[in-house]
Amino acid sequence: MRPQLSVVVHGRNVQGHLGESLDALARQAGADVEVVVAAVGTSARAAAARHPGLTLVALPEETPDGAARAAGAARAGGRWLHFVPSKDSVPTGAARAVAERAAALPDTVDVLLTDHTRSTWRHTRRPSPDGRFLAEPGRREVSLADCPDLLKVTPVLGNRVLRRDFWRDRQDLLATDDELFAAYAALLTADRIAVFDQAALEERRLRPESLPPPTAEDHFALLETYERLLRLAEQRAAGPGPFGVLYVAMVTAGLRTVARAGLPEPQAREFFHRAALAAVAFRPPGHRRPGGLEGVRRRLLEEDAYTKYRAFQLADQRRRKLRSAVAGGRRRAAKTVRDIQYHQDLRRPLDPRLAVFSAYWDRGVACNPGAIAAKLAELAPHIHPVWVVSRANEPLLPPGTDHVVPGTRRYWRVMATAKYLVNNANFPNAIVKRQGSVHLQTHHGTPLKRMGLDQLDYPAAAQGLNFHELLARVDRWDYSVSSNSHSTQMWQRAYQSRYTELDHGYPRNDVYYTATAADVRAVRDRLGIAPGKRALLYAPTHRDYEATWTPRLDLAALASRLGEDTVLLVRGHYFYGGAGSSPAAPRRTGRIVDVSAYDPVEDLALAADALVTDYSSLMFDYANLDRPIVVYADDWETYAKTRGVYFDLLAEPPGAVARTQEELTEILTTDAWRDAAARRARAAFRRRFCEFDDGRAAERVVRRVFLDEPESALPPVVPLDERVPAPTPEEAVL
Incomplete structure (x- = not known):
């Protein structure tokens, strides 16, 4: 059968990225997705040869990008073509998700415009700024005249998936080495455009210092590209909206080049003159310049007033420096006033009836502080x-939650006068530890990764x-809450100070012993999980070497293999702003539910029949439920090396362990996820890490810290074999 999508990876093996790109794509190839590698040079061909399932088009060393793109497309059999430069890659699961989206499109659509992420040598997978433009058409198929702002989507060819017949008809125009031109021209010549608001490309932006410096000719060529595009827009009768967007892009690029390119003075003057001619020649009828300084810059460009522009630029630089100095003075003055007020408040008596709470760097009512506050209201x-x-x-x-916003007058007042300060992270450095005040550090997880x-x-x-x-900051702590002896020892090692350890259990985990069958049913109802369906909570952790989260699993393929009776609850780490990723088709059928923004996570755990995670501390909490846990450790060695870990999770896991998606699928489609071996591993894990969690942790903390009761008067920790966890979803069915 003809595949829906051909991913055409093309070009040289730039800085060795091709092998990594092909590794990711090889796992996504299948009936609907083929991968064609138009490899230039022997190193690129060697990287492609490691994947015999991919189609290799070997090209001579001197083959330019446009020709490599065309050669790959000629061998492709898909209905749609996705051109991916060899330095870039396709995120896990994205190719299949794009194929499913494209399969639903009629032949009247020429381009499927997608989102992308950006990676540099410093950061990995940062979100693009294109979301607001991609959201405008929604699921509609539109013309560029209907949505001219689609031209503001980052102009790289890799976020434009092209219908094969459209490519064939426009090949003379699009098979160019000038990617900027090809990216814009694809939209300008398309009759209809559809949008896919998920990232289908990871664009690697190479460090400029690692590339040949741009020449003056390169900068002049940029102007010529925009002039060609504006002429193409006129020929295509694109309409005033698209033409206006392109015109502004050209003028902006021209002014940016003059300001930042560092051209020698004669060339800078000549470039300015050429940019001025283009700005006047292509200015749309009725076009209005923006106000403010930007409007002045554009007026000077249209007047070809280079000398005045340079004088204006110099004056503007001086103005910015002066403004910065004034603003800095104001900030220092405001800080001085704040410091005076705060230190005045520090002389006020402590209020023994006031407690300040914070969780996850001021995100809201959550985690251990939230559970402690709830029990405080009771006791x-x-x-x-x-x-x-x-x-x-x-x-x-x-x-009705009484709260303060950081930096406000009341914030500093309550921080100065509250007797109790409770946090699962840390309060800012400026907060003073007063004699008689009580700082309670609750933490927010059992440490597998190294801390402090x-x-x-x-x-x-x-x-x-x-x-x-x-x-x-640690020296301000009076108490540190722990849920097991492992944590107690690691906190003492990582945070060396004189605080008192509270081996009382994690208050947030009380719910795993107090929740009823009705509670479990209610959560599953809110999530839309039908009775009898197996719910798997997939919760990967943060990686310090990634700036944004994309699933390490092909979720669409996994959902398909698990069948209609399994629902995947997908939760991205909170460091990534509640951003998950769910392929389109399974999401529509309810088999994948993005719960990244759902709080509290304890509800999700109650709803799940099993947890699938990598190295998230959620596994330690979830073990209290005595339900299956599956570890997906595809990059354990990398994680352990870059982050550092306290023990070998693969040697002491909470259940079955998978190193590849195929192994994970095998575990979840057989009884391996809950067999006798998995139960033995979980039992050992629970004995070690659920040591103090028994459903009364919050009570012990409140009585010890807020009511000043002695340790001997606190409720003793219930032995593990005497505890009764919350009912499983199967047990909770009426």
Whole structure:
């Protein structure tokens, strides 16, 4: 059968990235997706040869990009073509998701415009700025005249998937070495455009210092590209909207080149003159310049007033420096006023009835602080809680929650006068530890990865971490909550100070012993999980060497193999802003549910029949439920080397372990996920890591810290074999 999508990887093996790209794509090839490698040079051909399932088109060393693209397309059999430069890659599962989206499109659609991520030598998979433009048409198939802002989507050919017949008809125009021209021309010549708002390309932006410096000819060629595009827009009768977007892009690029390219003075003057001619020649009828300084710049360009422009530029630089100095002075003055007010408040008496709570760097009511606050209201209602919440998260607070926003006047007042300060991270450096105040550090997970001072030997994990400031924050702690002896020992090692360890269990885990069958049913109802369906919670952790999250699994393929009776609950790590990724077709059928933004995570655990994770601390909490846990450790060696770990998870896992997607699929489609071996591993794991969690942790913490009861008076920890976890979804069925 003819595949829906041909991914055409083309070009040289730039900086050795091709092998990694093909490794990712080889796992996505199948009936609907073929991969064609138009490899240039022997090193590229050697990288492609490692994957015999891919189609290799060997090309001479001197083959330019446009010709390589055309050669790959000539061998492709797909209905749609996705051109991917050899330095870039396709995220896991994206090729199949694109194929499914494209399969639903009629032949009247010429281009499927997708989102992408950006990687540099510093950061991996940063989101693109294109989301707002891609959202405009939604699921509609539109013309460029209907949505001219689609021309503002980053102009790279890799985020434009082209219908094969459209490519064939436009090949003379699109098979060019000028990718900027090809990217814009694809949209300008398309009759209809559809949008796919998921990332289908990881664009690697190479470090400029590693590439040949651009010449003056390169900068002049940029102007010529925009002039060609504007003439093409006129020929195609694209309409005033697209023409106007292109015109602004040309003028912006011209001014940016003059300001930043560092051209020698004669060439800069000549470039400015050429840009001025183009700005006047192509200016749309009725076009209005923007106001402010940008409008002045554009007026000077249209007047070809280079000398005045340079004078204006110099004056603007001086103005910015002066403004920055003034703003800096104002900030220093405001800080001085704040410091004076804060230190005045520090002389006020402590309020023994006031407690300040914060969780996850001021995200809201959550985690151990949230569970402690709830129990405080029950056992010590005379103590008033105030939550520190960022401005962005204010709307998400439960109604009636008393709160302060960091930096406000009341924030500094309550931080100065509250007797109790509770956090699962740390309060800012500026907060003063007052004599008589009580700082309670609850943490937010059992440590598999190295923490605190143990990160000294792992620079990838310790980026931006000032260890002296860290220890100063730790020195404010009076109490540190722990859920097991392993954590207690690691905290003592990683955070060396004089605080008191509270081996009381994690308050947030109480719910795993107090939730009822009705609670489990209610959560599954909210998530739309039908009775009798198996729900798998897939919750991968953060990686210090990645800036944004994309699943390491082909979720569409996994959902397909698991069948109609399994639902995947996909939760991205909170470091990535609640961004998950769910392929389109399974999502429509309800077999994949993106729960990245769902809180609390404890609800998701209650709803799940099993947990699938890599190295997330959620596994330690979920083990309290005594339900199956499957570890998907495809990059264990890399994670352990870059982040550092406290023990070998693969040697002491909580259940079955998979190293590849095929192994994971095998585990989840047989009884291996819950067989006798998995139960034995989970039992050993629970004995070690669920040591103090028994459903009464929050009570012990409140009585010890807020009510000042002695250790001997606290409820003892229930032995593990006497605890009864919350009912499983199967047990909760009426």
